Amino acid sequence: MKTYYNPEDLKKFGKIGELQKPLADKFFDYYGEVFAEGALTAREKSLIALAVAHAIQCPYCIDAYTTDTLEKGCDEEQMMEAVHVAAAIRGGASLVHATQMMNKINEISM
Amino acid sequence: MKSLKALENPIAEPAFELEILEQSKIDSFESKLDQIGLFPLKPTQIEILQINMGKMCNQVCKHCHVDAGPDRKEIMTPETMADCLEVIRNHEISTVDLTGGAPEMNPDFRWFVEEIRKINSTCTIIVRCNLTIILANPKYHDLPEFYKKHRIEVVSSLPYFSAMKTDSQRGNGVFDKSIKALQMLNAVGYGIPGSDLVLNLVYNPSGAFLPPAQEALQAEFKKKLRDKFDIQFNSLFAITNIPISRFLEYLVRSENYEDYMEKLLQSFNPIAAENVMCRNTISVGWDGFLYDCDFNQMLDLKVDAPDSQHIADWNMSSLTSRSIIVNKHCFGCTAGAGSSCGGTTA
Numbered sequence: 001m002k003t004y005y006n007p008e009d010l011k012k013f014g015k016i017g018e019l020q021k022p023l024a025d026k027f028f029d030y031y032g033e034v035f036a037e038g039a040l041t042a043r044e045k046s047l048i049a050l051a052v053a054h055a056i057q058c059p060y061c062i063d064a065y066t067t068d069t070l071e072k073g074c075d076e077e078q079m080m081e082a083v084h085v086a087a088a089i090r091g092g093a094s095l096v097h098a099t100q101m102m103n104k105i106n107e108i109s110m
Numbered sequence: 111m112k113s114l115k116a117l118e119n120p121i122a123e124p125a126f127e128l129e130i131l132e133q134s135k136i137d138s139f140e141s142k143l144d145q146i147g148l149f150p151l152k153p154t155q156i157e158i159l160q161i162n163m164g165k166m167c168n169q170v171c172k173h174c175h176v177d178a179g180p181d182r183k184e185i186m187t188p189e190t191m192a193d194c195l196e197v198i199r200n201h202e203i204s205t206v207d208l209t210g211g212a213p214e215m216n217p218d219f220r221w222f223v224e225e226i227r228k229i230n231s232t233c234t235i236i237v238r239c240n241l242t243i244i245l246a247n248p249k250y251h252d253l254p255e256f257y258k259k260h261r262i263e264v265v266s267s268l269p270y271f272s273a274m275k276t277d278s279q280r281g282n283g284v285f286d287k288s289i290k291a292l293q294m295l296n297a298v299g300y301g302i303p304g305s306d307l308v309l310n311l312v313y314n315p316s317g318a319f320l321p322p323a324q325e326a327l328q329a330e331f332k333k334k335l336r337d338k339f340d341i342q343f344n345s346l347f348a349i350t351n352i353p354i355s356r357f358l359e360y361l362v363r364s365e366n367y368e369d370y371m372e373k374l375l376q377s378f379n380p381i382a383a384e385n386v387m388c389r390n391t392i393s394v395g396w397d398g399f400l401y402d403c404d405f406n407q408m409l410d411l412k413v414d415a416p417d418s419q420h421i422a423d424w425n426m427s428s429l430t431s432r433s434i435i436v437n438k439h440c441f442g443c444t445a446g447a448g449s450s451c452g453g454t455t456a
Contacts, residue, residue: 043326070315073322073330075275 010060043072050079051086111170111281113179114359121359122177124410130358131438135368136375139440146380150433151389156426158391160207160404160451161194162186163219165396167211168246171267171280173314173357175408178211185215190398191222193421199229201426207391207451209238209404214250227260236263238451241291242284254298263308264300265347265451266292269316271334279316292341301343309342312453314349318366320377320446321348324454347453350374352405352442374441382448385455388434394421402434404451405442411435 017024035045046069053061069079114122121127143149164185167178198206206226213219214237226235237257244253257264266288269276273285280288292309296302301309311331315321328346335341351357353370361367388402392413398421401407415432418425448455 041326043322067319070317070319071322073313073327075270075272077272077274 005059007063010063013060043069043074046072047074047078047082051082054083055086055090111179113170113177113181114356115177116179116181119359121355121362124408127354127358127409128437130362130367131353134371134438136371136438136441139436139438142375142378142441142444143383143436146383148380148383149436151386151436152433153430154389156201156390156392156430157203158205158207158387159194159197159203159394160209160391161394162396162404162407163208163210163213163216163222165211166215167240168215168243169212169240169281169284171356172360173279173316173351175352175355175357175405176211177355177408182211184396186218186396186398188218188221190394190396190421191218191225193398193424194222194394195225195229197421197424198226198233201424203230203233205234205236207236207238212240212243213237214239214243214253220256223256223260223262234263235260236265238265240280241266241268241288244291244294245287254295254300257295257300258298258307261307263310264295265310265312267312267314268292268331269313271331271338275316289339289341292335292343293339296340296342301341303342308344310345310347311343312347312349314351318351318361318364318370318373320373321350321449324348324447345453347451348447348449349451349453350442350445350449352439352449354405354439355408371438371441374445377445378441379444379446379448379456381456382444382446382454385448385450386440386443387450387452387455388443391451392429398422400424400429405439406435409437409439411437 014028017028035042035049046065049061050065050069053065066079121130140149143151162176165176165178165182166180166185167182168180170179197203208223210216216222223235226233239253244250267280268288269279276285276288277283295309298307299305300307313321313327313331321327324346327348331346332343335343353361353367353374358367361370388406391403393401393404393407395401395407400413400415400419400421401411402413412419413429413432414435415425415428417423418428443449443455
């Protein structure tokens, strides 16, 4: 193994069932249902997935959902806005903890 | 930007394109058809005559399967058009689909349309108009009126409702001109609810991926074009890029070729295979030779009907009993929801 991440491995995702089929089947059935048209459109779900892929920094997911959002008719501007949503939440999640820091400062300061 | 032919790129040669298709690792299209009982592929009924009026075009789009452009001089002569008129006169052709290049750049385009209308007052005449031609020269400014007069159905490419994506595929400034041309078409009644003047748009992906669901994309196009530019249209056709000519060159150059072919194979849809457009269409080349479709035309794969390979030798019975020539590029028409000159097929 030369690298931990190989783009070709994405195509092998379905093969995880070779070692534990019942759980894999349940996961892929669930996965398929999650991304089907529902109260949210498949397009909206794809953009959410793209944003989450960046939040969790999963190269496979970024590869898959960049293609998928394009195939759902999204353009680059919409895709980048979705990534900014992920970045804003991640950044905000750090910054909001500053309130704890401020609480502590107050607690121990004269 | 020049055509592949002018650049002397080997992919401009059909034999070289066929070699690249042959080298792909994916299964043959014949074997895939065989698995679903469709091989050999036979026509259903010949209803559509798609006529390529020439390869000359005012645009040089990156994905063009015709390799059209200003440097292409191949153009249909009035004699070949007269042969086409004979076929339209003598056979039940319900749709005449005029394409190119920019068909309007053929000097005999208007005469040909008028003659078709004289012969058949009710058939559908489609013109695949690239929109910018309407603004390219004052002599084309009245095209919307001309289309209206002859009740032509206008089909026009607009890859997206934003300039960035449209211009990256079709050339700088194409989006703004296309918007202006669409507004001119709307102004004479095209695409307006209640009007019988039909204006359809064509989306095709700007890269190595498949088109979105046609219906959802149409709804978004309608909303965006109406809200931003006050433009209306009838239907959106979502078309898959076929791996030939300039798109094939892009796939090879960007190292997306094999993955794209694999994606087409993985997305094979038997229903789309049953409904492929070559089953009810004959494609006529600028020089009068006959093909199963526009893509086979570009690959120089003439119809498998030895006594009816040219419009002047049209033999309906030979053409309807022929076997359609297929190759790996055909996976483009059978992927996902299917693809044809009229949009999805499944």
